[in-house]
Amino acid sequence: MFIKNAWYIAAWAHEVKDKPFARTICNEAIVMYRDAQSGKAGALEDRCCHRGTPLRFGQVVDGGLECGYHGLVFDCAGACVRIPGQAKIPTKAKLRAYPLVEKDEFLWIWMGDPEKADESLIIDYPYHNDHKKWPHKHEVYHVNCNYMLLVDNLMDMTHLAYVHKTTIGGSNPKALVEAKTNITPNSTGLHYIRWMQDCPPPPTYKRAAPSLGERVDRWQEFEYIAPGNIIQWSGALDTGKNAMDNRDQPGGFSLRLFHGLTPETDGTCFYFWSTANGYRQDEPQATLDLFNEISIAFNEDKQIVEAQQKTLEATGETGLVDIVSDAARVHMRRAVNRIITVERAAAEAPQVKETA
C-alpha cells in the first residue's frame, strides 16, 4: 500500500532523453520521453492500448511516442494521435498519463489522482542549482527492499557505528549512540538534529577536511518529507568554535545529501541520491572523493537492508521490539500511516462533484 497522492522522483532529469525510458514506479510500468518539439518530458503507462506491447521499444517521432510494434503514436497527454492505415481514432484508444515536472535536476511524478497534482507541493532543493557553493555528484541505485526500509535506515543514525565502522561512522560508537537528538514532527513529516560534541572526527570527515583537529563538534540534521525524501546536512567544526550557534564557519567539514526513495515494487525501490561538497568547493577531486566515500557507505546499507527485506518477507514483523534509538523512525512511520489513512478514507468516501 503506497501513498499515491504524492510527488515521487521518477528519474534524474538527464536520464530521459530522445529515446523512451522505462521505469516501474509503485508497481506501475511507466515510460518517459521528451517531446521532439518542446523537449518537455512526459510519462505514460508503458503498455500500448492496441496489443499491450511496452512502448519502450518504440521511438520518439513528431507528435509523440510511436509504438515499436504496429506504429500507433501517443502524445504526452496519453492521447492516441495516429493509427497507421486508419483515419478514425477510436475514443478508447488512449493511455494513462502521469503528471511529470522537472525541477532541481529531478523529474517528479505524481502517482495518484491527476487533479490533485499540485506542483507547489514539490520539495525545494536549491543546492542542486548552486554548483558553485554546493558542487555535487549524484547516483541512482536499484535496491531490493521496500523503500520504507531505507527511510527507516535514515531515521536511526546509531547504525553508523555498526554498518559504517570504516567510513562515515567512525571509531567511536558511544558518541554516535549517545548523541543528543531533537525530534520535531511536522505536517509533512519530521525534522531531527543530532549533536555529538567533543568527539573524534570519523574517517570520512578526516580524509575530506584534513584541517580538522582531534576533537570536533559534529551534527546530523535531517528533514524527512513523506513519502520518501530526506534532506540531510551533516558536518563538524573543531570543538571550541561554538558550532551549535553557527555552523557556517570556514575550516570545518560540511556536506549536503539528498536521499530520494521511490518504490519500484513492494519489495524493490530506487535510491536517488546526491552529495554536495561544502568544504573544498574549488576542488573537483574533493567532490569526487566525497561521492566515492558515500558510495561505499550506501552499498554497506544496501547489503543490510536487502538481507532485512528477505527476512521480513519470510517472517513479517511479528515480535519485533522498538528501542530508544527508534524514536525518529517511529514518528516517521506514524506520519506515513496517518497520510495513508487519510488518503484511503478519501478514496472510499462518496464522491460529490462541486457545482460551479
Add this chain to the structure above:
Amino acid sequence: MFIKNAWYIAAWAHEVKDKPFARTICNEAIVMYRDAQSGKAGALEDRCCHRGTPLRFGQVVDGGLECGYHGLVFDCAGACVRIPGQAKIPTKAKLRAYPLVEKDEFLWIWMGDPEKADESLIIDYPYHNDHKKWPHKHEVYHVNCNYMLLVDNLMDMTHLAYVHKTTIGGSNPKALVEAKTNITPNSTGLHYIRWMQDCPPPPTYKRAAPSLGERVDRWQEFEYIAPGNIIQWSGALDTGKNAMDNRDQPGGFSLRLFHGLTPETDGTCFYFWSTANGYRQDEPQATLDLFNEISIAFNEDKQIVEAQQKTLEATGETGLVDIVSDAARVHMRRAVNRIITVERAAAEAPQVKETA
C-alpha cells in the same frame, strides 16, 4: 487452455536420435527416442512410473528406453517391458504414450485423445522434400511468450514497417500498411493474401535478388492452420510483369516460410521455422544468406513478443483496442476459440460407446 486434439510439431526429425530427447509440450513433460531396431520415433511422458524420475537420464536399449535410476524399460507404446530383479510386471506399470508421426522433416505429436489421432489431418508441406527447387534451412527458437502471440504476429503484416525496418520490412511503411488484403476464413483456419503494387523492394529482397528493379509488385500469402501452423509464400516481381496473374516467373524474389508454433507452457513456446530459397536455388550461399536475414528479423519479433508477454501477464488484455489491421488476427482468434469450444463441449458430453 490449449487445443489438445491437434497435431503439433514436437521436434525437427533429426533432433531425435539414439538418445532420449526431452521437451515440454502443452505443459506436459515428454521424452522422445528412436527404437533401437526400427528407428521409429516414439513419445512418452517423461516420468518413470516407479519413482517419478525423468526418463531423459536413461538410455535406449534393446526393447525400449531404460530408466537411468533403477533400470525399468518402456517401449514406444508406453508398456513397461522389464523390471530388474523382478519377473512379474504389474499391470499399472506403464506410461502415457503420445502418437508421433514423422513427416516432411518434422515429428508431429498428438496431445489429445489418441483414438482421434488421424494422420491424414497432418499438414502437407512438400517443399521440405524438394531440395532442388526449394533449398532450405531450418531452426527452432525457444520464445518466452504464449504461442498465440507469435500467431498474432504473423496475422498482421503491418508490423514489418516498425519491427523490421532494416530487414524484411523496408523503408516504405505506407505500402505495407495500405496493402490490399484479402482474407478467406476456412474450416481449418484462414487464408490471406496481401498485394503491395508499384513499391520499392525491401532491403532483404534487394540483397537476395539484385536483378530486381526500383519498383516491384510484392505479395505476402499466408495459410493459417490451427492451432499453430502458418505456411507463407512471399515474393516480388518487377512492376509491369503482371505478378498478380503469374507469380512463377523467373527474375524475381520468392521465398517460402514454414512457421510452426508449439506451446511449451502457458508463457513459453517453440518456434519451428524453415526458409526456402525460390530464386537462386543453385547457390547455397544465397540460401544461407536468406536464412541469416530471416533469423535477424525473427529475433526482432522475439524481443517484442517476449516484452508483450510480460506486460500481458501483469495486466491482462483489459482495455485493448482492435484496429483495422487486426482483421486477420481477429478471424484467427475466432477460429481457435471455436475449436476450443467444440473440444470442451465434447469432453464434457456424456460418453456413449458405440456398439458394433
Add this chain to the structure above:
Amino acid sequence: MFIKNAWYIAAWAHEVKDKPFARTICNEAIVMYRDAQSGKAGALEDRCCHRGTPLRFGQVVDGGLECGYHGLVFDCAGACVRIPGQAKIPTKAKLRAYPLVEKDEFLWIWMGDPEKADESLIIDYPYHNDHKKWPHKHEVYHVNCNYMLLVDNLMDMTHLAYVHKTTIGGSNPKALVEAKTNITPNSTGLHYIRWMQDCPPPPTYKRAAPSLGERVDRWQEFEYIAPGNIIQWSGALDTGKNAMDNRDQPGGFSLRLFHGLTPETDGTCFYFWSTANGYRQDEPQATLDLFNEISIAFNEDKQIVEAQQKTLEATGETGLVDIVSDAARVHMRRAVNRIITVERAAAEAPQVKETA
C-alpha cells in the same frame, strides 16, 4: 512436514568458527557462532528482534553475537544482553535458541521442543574419532531435492547398476539387482544388509584395493536412523575367504560412509557425508582417492534426484508403482510416517503440566 523432535546435523564442527555462520534448517533461518570465551557453539534464529535483520551480518563480541545493524548483542541462550544507548532491556527482547551439541565432528541441532532434547539420543559414530584405523575425509553438498529422496536413494542399492556404472556400481547389474537382502526394522529405523557372492569387483573397489582377485564376496550394510542418517559399511573379500563369517580380514576392500541428510527447505537439503578408508590406512593418497571416487558417484546421484524432485513437484506421486527392490525404502517410509504421526498426535493432545 518434517520430524521436529529429532537431532539433525546442522554443520561440520569446523564450519562454525569465530564468525556467524548461517544455514536454513527445516525452513528455519538459523545462525550459529562460537562463544568468544568458552568456544562452545550456539544456534539462534537468524533474525534480530529489533528490526528483523539477519544476524549473520554481525560479529562475535564479548558476551555474544552483535547485530551488524544497530548493535544489539545476544548470548547463546538467545537472551539480549546489550542494547546500545539503553540501560533497560525489554523482556521481549530475545531470540529463539536451538539446542546444539558437538559430537563426533558434527554439530547436532534439535529443531523441536527444547525440553525434549535428550543428548543421549544422538547417534554414536566413533569412527570419526579413530583417525588411525579409519582415516577419512568429509564434505557437505547442497542438493535441490527434499531430503527424503536421498534417503530413498540409499535404501535401494539396485540403482548402483544404473546410476554408477563406471564408479561404485560396476559392470555386473545382475549381481547388484539380485543381491540377497536382509531387512530388519527396528525402533529408530531399520537395518539391512546385502550380499553379492562370487561376482567381479566394481571399478572403485578394484582401483582402491588392487590385491583383490577376479571374484569377490561383496557386502553393503546399512543402518538407517530416522529422520536422515545412514551409517554404511561396504566391502569385499576374495571369494573363498568366508567373508560372511568374518568381514575383518586383511587384503580386502572396506569403507565406512556416514550419510547425514538435513532438510533445508521442502525442496532442498544438505548432504553431509564422510568416507573412511578401511584398507590402506597408512596411505593418505588412498583416502583421498576414495573420497574422489565417492564424490563422483554422489554427484551422479545429485543429478538424478534433483531431476526427480522437479518432476515430483510438478506431478506428485500419483500413479507410482512399488517394485521388489523397494522393500527397504518402503520400511523406511513407514518408520518416518509412524514418527510423524506420533509427534503430531502429541502436539495436538491437551497439555497437562505435572505437579510436584
